[in-house]
Amino acid sequence: MDSDTIERNVMAIMRGLHDSEGCGRIAVAYQLGDRRVTLGLDPDGSRSSASQEFRIGCVSKLLTALSILTLAADGQLGLNDMAGDVARKAGASLQAEWPKISVWNLISQSTGLDDEAVLHDLEDNIDLAFCVGRLLEAGTIFPPGGGFSNERAGSILAAYLIERVTRKPFLQFVSDRILMPLGIQLLSSPNEGGSSANDLCSFVDAKATPHVFDSCGSPRLLMTNDDLLTLVSACLPDTKSRPPPLDRSFVAKMFRPQNDFPGDSFISGYGLGIYLYRNGLAGISGATAGQVSHVLMSSVGSGALVFQADGISPDTFSLGGALSDLSEVVFRQVPYDDEIGAEAAMDNSSSFVGVYRRARSTVRIARDLSREGQPLQLHAELMPGSYLRGAPVDEPCETIEADLLALSKNQYFLSNIHRSSPGNPLKFGEVTFLMNNIGGTPMLAAGGVVLRRHEFIS
DSSP states (O other), rough: OOOOHHHHHHHHHHHHHHHHHHOOOOEEEEETTTEEEEEHHHHHSOOEEEEEEEGGGHHHHHHHHHHHHHHHHHSSSOTSSSSHHHHHHTTTTOOOOOOOBHHHHHHTTTOOOOHHHHHTTTTTTOOHHHHHHHHSSSBBBOOOOOOOOOSSSSHHHHHHHHHHHHHSSSSHIIIIIGGGGOOOOOOOOOOOTOTTSSSSOEETTTTTTOOOTTTTOOTTTTEHHHHHHHHHHTSSTTOOOOOTTTOOOHHHHHSSSSSSSOTTTTSSSSSSEEEEEEETTTEEEEETTTEEEEEEHHHHHHHEEEEEEEEOOOOOOOOOOHHHHHHHHHTTOOOOSSSHHHEEEEETTEEEEEEETTTEEEEEEEEEEEETTTOEEEEEOOOOOOOOOOOTTTTTEEEEEEEEEETTTEEEEEEEEEEEETSOOOTTOOEEEEEETTTTTHHHHHSSSOOOOOOGOO
């Protein structure tokens, strides 16, 4: 596919989203080899090529991982060092005992810490050391390095180490060592609860009061789509522009699975600060305060893609399905395929599709093969303190059974819902289900952001 055709197809996907989903601004930026393209649509549907700011959400985990890699390249810590040893050597004084968690575990989503209950409805501006102490006291749900959970604990602990080792606020180190060498500026919005990045933005004062979620998904951090593309392009294995002192060997560690990954998961592994998908693709996504940011990198094709939008809300979804469509156009590959359906059959009557996990949340998707034409089925178990429910942390476990009915290739809504605690609000804002028609077989996959859920809003 030639470059002009790629650009036309990308714009067609963007216009389809604008017309069907009622999004506000939509921006896509991608780089293939030396060709770099930035496209945008304004809320009125007019085309805009200007670089625009969006909240980055959990994409900040990538900044945290790059910061740790920079300290490792500087020789100030080792990736295999125990995080507690690094903290003590740096003079940290905490009453809580550090589990045997390595620095590597912190940025590979594998600390095993039971962080959901601790971080449930936690204020963003609490003291970082206080939050770290609470996390260390929470206990683990699996041995560090022995599993995977879409956690925030590791990034928060990593930010704590960065501040203690460097004697600088976390964002100041990120700005000085990662962003400024690339000509990137990090922005913040004083209106964190707003739905539009058109709110007044300012440069982040790296010395100002830190936000505990700056390292893993604070709603206050923004970046332009052009700058975000520069950042992720700098992480590509063959890039010519990289934040010093990160050489190719250090960045290559990002794309290496860091622990044995469950075979029933929707993704093939977790690197350092990024999800590892199939087909040589990797990336991370964030959805916060009515906006979404997705990034994808091709470790084999030297390409990068950024997709951002605003106007999402609790009764829509985070446009994760569109990311799959954009990936197919730009990279000629999608992050997921239907192999997992063949690899992991639970029994002769049920085809297992995949699982999404957090410390206290499990969402499974399966298809009943014994009943022709039956929809995909969702089964969720949300323990007390689950991030995906709005109930108090002391309420009992909730189970949810529902059918997933396809609206289109990448969109589903829930039907025939049965809940054990129907009065509690839910926020499935961390789960995206995408369907790909590869080999003629429709399958679901999950990438870490939002499911369309009209049926949950009442």
